[in-house]
Amino acid sequence: MELNGKTALVTGGAVRIGAAIVRALARAGADVVIHGHRSVEPARALRREVEALGRRAFCVRGDLRREAEVRRVVRESREKGGRLDILVNNAAVFHKDTLRSLTARKLREEFDVNLFAPLLLMRAFAEESGRGSIVNLLDRRITSLDRECLPYVLAKKALAEATRIAALDLAPKIRVNAVAPGAILPPPGEGMAYLKDKAGPIPLRRRCAPEDVAEAVLLLLKNDSLTGQIIFVDGGQHLL
Ligand SMILES: NC(=O)c1ccc[n+]([C@@H]2O[C@H](COP(=O)([O-])OP(=O)(O)OC[C@H]3O[C@@H](n4cnc5c(N)ncnc54)[C@H](OP(=O)(O)O)[C@@H]3O)[C@@H](O)[C@H]2O)c1
Numbered sequence: 001m002e003l004n005g006k007t008a009l010v011t012g013g014a015v016r017i018g019a020a021i022v023r024a025l026a027r028a029g030a031d032v033v034i035h036g037h038r039s040v041e042p043a044r045a046l047r048r049e050v051e052a053l054g055r056r057a058f059c060v061r062g063d064l065r066r067e068a069e070v071r072r073v074v075r076e077s078r079e080k081g082g083r084l085d086i087l088v089n090n091a092a093v094f095h096k097d098t099l100r101s102l103t104a105r106k107l108r109e110e111f112d113v114n115l116f117a118p119l120l121l122m123r124a125f126a127e128e129s130g131r132g133s134i135v136n137l138l139d140r141r142i143t144s145l146d147r148e149c150l151p152y153v154l155a156k157k158a159l160a161e162a163t164r165i166a167a168l169d170l171a172p173k174i175r176v177n178a179v180a181p182g183a184i185l186p187p188p189g190e191g192m193a194y195l196k197d198k199a200g201p202i203p204l205r206r207r208c209a210p211e212d213v214a215e216a217v218l219l220l221l222k223n224d225s226l227t228g229q230i231i232f233v234d235g236g237q238h239l240l
Contacts, residue, residue, distance in 0.1 A: 001133055001221055004029030007081035009074070011035045011064060011121065012091030014043035016185055017137070020210035021088055021217050022046055022057075028218055030086065031056040033077040037063055037091070056081070064091055064117035065109070074124035085132040086221060087125040089118035092137065094187055096149050107151045114155035115162070122166050122176065131173040135217050136163050138180040140234040160230060167228030175227040177220040181213045182234025203236030
């Protein structure tokens, strides 16, 4: 897919890894719809930044835990952009919960945002756009049995399978791929020292940056032969 002139919706695109994906798409010539939930000012600032690059940018707000909001976000994105070619399912929540500490409410929130929302977004995108390309953000922990964040890991593992099922189901008009990052940024409120402590050994001895994740997203979007693929951007950690 030639990205120049296409329109991309990035969920949770106002800050952190989502913002890096928005910037990379804009530099590649795409117009962007920056979806946000609570980050209203950062979304507006990023819109101005993208416009300064000569691309069109729009902000759309919505709580993706609500099915009606998911539909509205996708519809509004297409209406604002005039077209919608790309969906990047980046929005997520991350909580630490083990089997012993989880509750039904915590499980539901993790699954609502990290699994149900991307699934409903893929369906809405297929209905609204009919063709294009989707990239889901996973986590390198999908290959592990991480006990410290059980609901999060389960939701991401299920999204990995959903990526492959959707790739089959939506072919040939829509390609569906995924990027599985390693430890890129500490959770909001934690410093970079958090990552040093928690990230564990990295075979390439290199911590990946948000821009590395964004590059992988672009690679999957550009190559029309790829569907059902998962690219790990983790310095090789998923191999351990
Ligand atoms: N950070 C890492 O090192 C890392 C590692 C592995 C995988 N990943 C994955 O990569 C992606 C990006 O990571 P990140 O750390 O940059 O993400 P993040 O900061 O945890 O979340 C991204 C955005 O998701 C949005 N969001 C959360 N709940 C929402 C809801 N109910 N409705 C709508 N939007 C909601 C928030 O938008 P607002 O701010 O607008 O509210 C938030 O800023 C995620 O899918 C994550 O699981 C990240």
